[in-house]
Amino acid sequence: MDAFKKIKTIVTPLDQVNVDTDQIVPKQFLKLVQKSGFGKYLFYDWRYDSNENQKPDFVLNDKKYQNSKILVTGDNFGCGSSREHAVWALQDYGFSVIIAPSFADIFYSNCFKNGILPIKLDEKTIDKLKIESSEIEVDLENQFLRTSSEKIPFEIDPYKKKILLEGLDDIALTLKYENEIMKFEKDSMIPSVL
Amino acid sequence: MKQVVCSNTNQIRLKMGKTLFEKIWDSHVVVEKDNGPSLVYVDRHLVHEVTSPQAFDGLRINNRKVRRPDLTIATMDHNVPTTDRGLPILDQTSSIQIKTLEKNCKDFGIKLFDINSPNQGIVHVIGPQLGITLPGSTIVCGDSHTSTHGAFGALAFGIGTSDVEHVLASQTIWLEKPKSFEIKVEGKRKNPHAVTAKDVILSIIKNIGTGGGTGTVIEYSGEGITDLSMEQRMTICNMSIEAGARAGLVAPDEKTFDYLRNREYTPENYDFLVNYWRENLKTDSDAKFDKTYTLNIDEIVPQVSWGTNPGMTCDVTASVPYPEDFAKDDMNQQKAAEKSLQYMNLKPGTPITDIKIDRVFIGSCTNARLEDLIEASKVIKGKKVSQNVRAMVVPGSQMVKKAAEEIGLDKIFTDANFEWREAGCSMCLGMNPDILSPGERCASTSNRNFEGRQGTGGRTHLVSPIMAAASAIEGHFVDVREMDLS
Numbered sequence: 161m162d163a164f165k166k167i168k169t170i171v172t173p174l175d176q177v178n179v180d181t182d183q184i185v186p187k188q189f190l191k192l193v194q195k196s197g198f199g200k201y202l203f204y205d206w207r208y209d210s211n212e213n214q215k216p217d218f219v220l221n222d223k224k225y226q227n228s229k230i231l232v233t234g235d236n237f238g239c240g241s242s243r244e245h246a247v248w249a250l251q252d253y254g255f256s257v258i259i260a261p262s263f264a265d266i267f268y269s270n271c272f273k274n275g276i277l278p279i280k281l282d283e284k285t286i287d288k289l290k291i292e293s294s295e296i297e298v299d300l301e302n303q304f305l306r307t308s309s310e311k312i313p314f315e316i317d318p319y320k321k322k323i324l325l326e327g328l329d330d331i332a333l334t335l336k337y338e339n340e341i342m343k344f345e346k347d348s349m350i351p352s353v354l
Numbered sequence: 355m356k357q358v359v360c361s362n363t364n365q366i367r368l369k370m371g372k373t374l375f376e377k378i379w380d381s382h383v384v385v386e387k388d389n390g391p392s393l394v395y396v397d398r399h400l401v402h403e404v405t406s407p408q409a410f411d412g413l414r415i416n417n418r419k420v421r422r423p424d425l426t427i428a429t430m431d432h433n434v435p436t437t438d439r440g441l442p443i444l445d446q447t448s449s450i451q452i453k454t455l456e457k458n459c460k461d462f463g464i465k466l467f468d469i470n471s472p473n474q475g476i477v478h479v480i481g482p483q484l485g486i487t488l489p490g491s492t493i494v495c496g497d498s499h500t501s502t503h504g505a506f507g508a509l510a511f512g513i514g515t516s517d518v519e520h521v522l523a524s525q526t527i528w529l530e531k532p533k534s535f536e537i538k539v540e541g542k543r544k545n546p547h548a549v550t551a552k553d554v555i556l557s558i559i560k561n562i563g564t565g566g567g568t569g570t571v572i573e574y575s576g577e578g579i580t581d582l583s584m585e586q587r588m589t590i591c592n593m594s595i596e597a598g599a600r601a602g603l604v605a606p607d608e609k610t611f612d613y614l615r616n617r618e619y620t621p622e623n624y625d626f627l628v629n630y631w632r633e634n635l636k637t638d639s640d641a642k643f644d645k646t647y648t649l650n651i652d653e654i655v656p657q658v659s660w661g662t663n664p665g666m667t668c669d670v671t672a673s674v675p676y677p678e679d680f681a682k683d684d685m686n687q688q689k690a691a692e693k694s695l696q697y698m699n700l701k702p703g704t705p706i707t708d709i710k711i712d713r714v715f716i717g718s719c720t721n722a723r724l725e726d727l728i729e730a731s732k733v734i735k736g737k738k739v740s741q742n743v744r745a746m747v748v749p750g751s752q753m754v755k756k757a758a759e760e761i762g763l764d765k766i767f768t769d770a771n772f773e774w775r776e777a778g779c780s781m782c783l784g785m786n787p788d789i790l791s792p793g794e795r796c797a798s799t800s801n802r803n804f805e806g807r808q809g810t811g812g813r814t815h816l817v818s819p820i821m822a823a824a825s826a827i828e829g830h831f832v833d834v835r836e837m838d839l840s
Contacts, residue, residue: 175689176689176690176693177686177687177689177690178564178565178663178690180663180802180804182783182802182804182805182806182807183804183805183806186806186810187783187784187785187807188784188785188810190404190432190785191404191433191445191447191448191450191451191785192447193407193408193411193450193451193454194407194408194411195408195411195515205805205806205810210792210810210811234686235565235686236564236565236568236598239564239565239598239663240498240595240802240804241497241498241783241802242405242496242497242498242512242513242514243404243405243514244405244408244496244514244515244516245515247514262565262568264565264568264598265532265568265569265598265600266498266511266512266513266514269513269514269517270514270515270516270517273514273516273517274516317389317390317391317530318389318390319387319389319390319391319528320390329416330520330528331412331416331418331519331520331523331524332416334393334520334523334524334526334528335523335524337384337385337393337526340384340385340393341384341393341395341524341525341526344384344395345395345525348395348397349627349630350397350398350488350490350491351621351622351623352422352424352425353398353424353425353426353427353465353486353619354424354465354619
């Protein structure tokens with residue numbers, strides 16, 4: 161995974177609550193067996209009509225936002241299915257920061273495995289960000305956003321921050337605990353399936 | 355043993371007993387850190403074709419093996435066709451995904467119940483049926499409805515593909531400890547055939563909202579829960595994720611232990627385990643939950659969802675709500691409701707029972723077990739599906755299908771003009787050819803009414819199996835309490 165770098169772009173406002181992973185990447189695109197190339201399917205049914213023409217009223221189809229790396233959205237973002245394809249699609253499309261009042265648990269955890277920083281902020285701040293037209297800076301190391309007018313701090317778990325900043329492979333980190341895992345297995349009373 | 359600890363607010367308090375969730379959590383923590391996530395051991399890892407290919411690829415790239423193939427079980431469910439299993443799979447991409455799972459299981463030594471296995475079925479249906487699901491265990495799967503297994507007193511939750519890879523490689527997962535949430539369902543049902551577990555969980559989600567359980571593990575308790583059969587408890591736990599919860603569980607009791615006895619993979623030392631579970635797998639009387647919610651089961655009536663998330667649900671006796679009544683003080687929710695009504699093509703004020711349907715789907719990990727099919731068949735016997743409706747039954751597993759056929763349920767359904775299919779996830783998420791056409795309206799026993807979930811432009815109403823069956827006959831929603839269910 162690439163290390164998370166400081167970014168500075170305009171935000172894409174997606175003014176909706178409860179955006180579910182079925183919307184982020186619809187099921188017909190889950191049959192691929194690789195991780196790459198999901199960006200073109202991001203918000204597919206909202207972006208395209210049945211003839212695969214872009215719907216002009218959907219925010220991602222507004223050229224203004226095409227270089228934005230920051231998605232600002234509503235409560236409970238990423239609810240529903242555990243499909244990591246949703247995160248792959250957001251990342252492949254170009255987003256590396258998602259800002260919302262709250263996230264669904266599995267989606268939130270999936271973000272960190274793919275170099276996406278999900279930031280939780282209160283609704284009032286988010287309402288201001290949604291209408292911010294100039295670029296905002298996201299500094300993960302120092303945990304703040306900087307808009308044209310203010311500096312907004314955010315919270316993040318230190319372990320998750322480290323994973324993102326260093327682009328770590330957390331399986332390699334876990335396997336360092338081999339002795340602890342082996343000891344646990346020796347004492348476990350749950351038998352094998354087979 | 356009680357000890358003095360500091361709580362978050364720095365007030366000294368006596369340490370209380372533990373909840374069931376905390377006991378299972380504590381007994382599975384391998385590495386604990388002062389701040390941040392814990393490394394938690396996984397007792398059972400269930401794998402299916404859609405969320406695993408990239409995980410196996412990751413293992414190959416890094417030259418890693420599956421640490422515990424003996425704790426890992428795979429099946430194919432999400433995009434298998436539910437028509438004749440003897441025919442080739444026409445959708446090439448589905449076929450590749452299915453073949454990829456076969457190859458991955460072979461290469462990494464994992465037991466697979468493939469498309470022709472008598473044990474094939476929806477992963478959350480076969481786990482309990484085979485005795486793979488066990489009380490007090492931790493179970494993960496790359497599928498959000500893994501919460502289903504919580505009905506057996508297991509800590510079971512969905513994970514993403516990166517975590518699937520992590521568990522394959524290490525048999526562990528890093529997790530922040532969720533909060534505990536008790537949902538107490540009190541009272542007794544007056545009409546247990548008409549008011550089902552599905553109505554209970556839809557009522558709960560309607561009341562606490564689709565984010566009401568975020569960051570928590572729900573323990574369902576109370577007489578309204580202990581009265582339920584294991585299959586009904588699975589329906590409840592299954593939809594915990596629809597309330598945003600990480601997992602949902604029910605303390606195991608004699609019904610639990612009886613259900614799992616003598617299954618194909620029930621452990622040899624089962625009685626020994628049961629004795630331990632009976633003593634240990636319950637919430638202590640002095641335990642404190644972070645959050646609680648109580649409802650009375652005898653106030654619940656059959657439920658029908660009207661919108662595009664499971665929280666947008668109302669009583670069958672009600673009318674489609676006005677957005678401003680649905681969310682009085684929340685503009686964002688009102689806007690969401692307006693958008694939903696537009697998508698669903700519904701006018702506020704329309705009585706639910708006036709809504710006509712085109713399709714009926716009885717299936718999914720929520721409601722496709724034997725009991726669900728038995729209940730649904732009660733309103734069908736001797737009747738025909740309305741001429742304007744196409745209805746199908748997709749049993750949750752090949753074992754469910756066989757058991758249903760042994761008691762003649764297939765005949766009841768097909769005589770009524772229902773299609774009787776092979777097992778799989780089918781139209782719950784429409785990854786296989788079973789989908790709604792744009793604009794079609796479906797009474798569905800599945801778990802999600804999201805936009806396009808059952809087919810682009812399709813409109814889903816979530817209901818119980820008996821409500822789905824009754825609406826198939828009538829062509830519109832009906833209050834099953836008014837029907838003869840004897």
